[in-house]
Amino acid sequence: MEKQMDRCNSCITLPDDAKEEFIVFVEGDELYASMLSAISKAQHSIQLETYIFAYDQIGKAFVSALAERARNGVQVRVLLDAVGSSRWSSQQLIKALRQSGVELHWFHTWSWQHPLRYNCRDHRKLLVVDSKVAFLGGFNIHKENSKNLYGDSRWRDTHIRFTGVKANEASQLFDLFWSGHLREVVSQPATGSQLLHNHTLACRHRLRCEYASVFEQAKRTVYITTPYFVPDSYTINEIIKTSNRGVDVKLLVPRKSDVRVALWASRSLYAPMLASGIEIYEFLPRILHAKTVVIDKTWTIIGTANLDYRSFFINYELSMVSANRHLSETLEEQFFHDISEAEMVPSGIWFRRDLRSRLAGVVASCLKRWL
CATH class of the missing domain: 3.30.870.10 (Endonuclease Chain A)
Incomplete structure (x- = not known):
């Protein structure tokens, strides 16, 4: 089950076992x-x-x-x-x-x-x-x-x-x-949970590689929680391909945000995802700032990275990728608790949204590399 990503040699392997608490x-x-x-x-x-x-x-x-x-x-x-x-x-x-x-x-x-x-x-x-x-x-x-x-x-x-x-x-x-020793790396065993960072100059795109890899390897479910969903087209395509393979993909994002332009940019990406059968939920009660991905109730990514340009290509981030079953089950349970307080975006109504909403999305998407 342990697989090395083929995008770059410096990316870490996905763990196949994790006993940490x-x-x-x-x-x-x-x-x-x-x-x-x-x-x-x-x-x-x-x-x-x-x-x-x-x-x-x-x-x-x-x-x-x-x-x-x-x-x-x-x-x-x-x-x-x-x-x-x-x-x-x-x-x-x-x-x-x-x-x-x-x-x-x-x-x-x-x-x-x-x-x-x-x-x-x-x-x-x-x-x-x-x-x-x-x-x-x-x-x-x-x-x-x-x-x-x-x-x-x-x-x-x-x-x-x-x-x-x-x-x-x-x-x-x-x-x-x-x-400031950005060229050095910390040795981590191939099994167990692994810390996923992007501070080495050898691979500043490491986060995107890792997310793409887990999406590719998902077999049953992918549950994503992110406050800012403005990824690059490659990542979007990987998520859509995952759904097209029959994987149950659900995305939880905020209804209200501390960065409104990012919210508009995120909504500009809904259409192709809804068309591929991905379920999108908007969290209603308060600002959502959690960043987690749960795959097949087996793998989890949790940390500081959003699914956006800034986290993937600009900022320094740190996350944990883990095959700890208890952690995955806990975060999946939390995901379903959160979507019980969210509203599912209906595809039929979304495709008929007004011109003002469409224009806001177009303008915001032009700024997505700087949000």
Whole structure:
């Protein structure tokens, strides 16, 4: 069952067995409590990397926990994206972290010498404690994910906790990215879950390769959850071909989004997918930000990557591809819970939508490479 992708030699193999233990989080308050608990127990090192770190009630709790460990001699390194976090961050956050001994780096701040790199962002969300416990997924650090603070409008997201060898490998990946060693790779066994990153210069298209491979190998079901569905034509064709082979393909996307143009661009892709029999659902209650794919109740991809140009070709991402049966079953169960709160897009009505909606989709699709 283990198959090597034929697109490029640097892509990883799909795992055929996975014995790791995962904990799945779909509520921010539970995730943040677990992360803060892990931080409070750190003895040697804390590595935190995130796209958004807001200096709100949630962010302040993390600052306090990180600062306390740093003052007690733990090496604490925090890597924040300069675009994702600068909007919410303040000098108070920077001061509180650095005065306590936390090493704080900003990823790709603006530079007149290298303006184009500003478009490339660090979209990864990773916490590793003592190289033994790790958290990975779609959750940023902000109150929008907290039911206690944001109520029923909180964002719907997914994160995982894992330990052992995979946590150590995640720590090594953080170290390589922190130090800028983009040509080096972390050795991973061919079996078991594997961390899927795209920070090596050898293969920046690795994510697209991996998604295409699992779509090709699917035999029964493919269930996709993504907040921004604006992939390239090759990926779209792979998904459609999968459906045409008789595989049950379902796609869950948000009805409302924090990036409205991306929503319009996504809807411009519905027609050929609906025509091929793919079921598309729009999540109704709140903003959907989870990024998961479940294949044949056997394989799972979960992490920070969206199915869009930015994740596939521009941003730095980190996901887990796993053949862990319990993880796959848990995420498939969550998928069906989510579509119970979603509305299926009817193909007949969609093909008769008004001219204004069609034009919005055309205009947005022209911008899909930059969304």
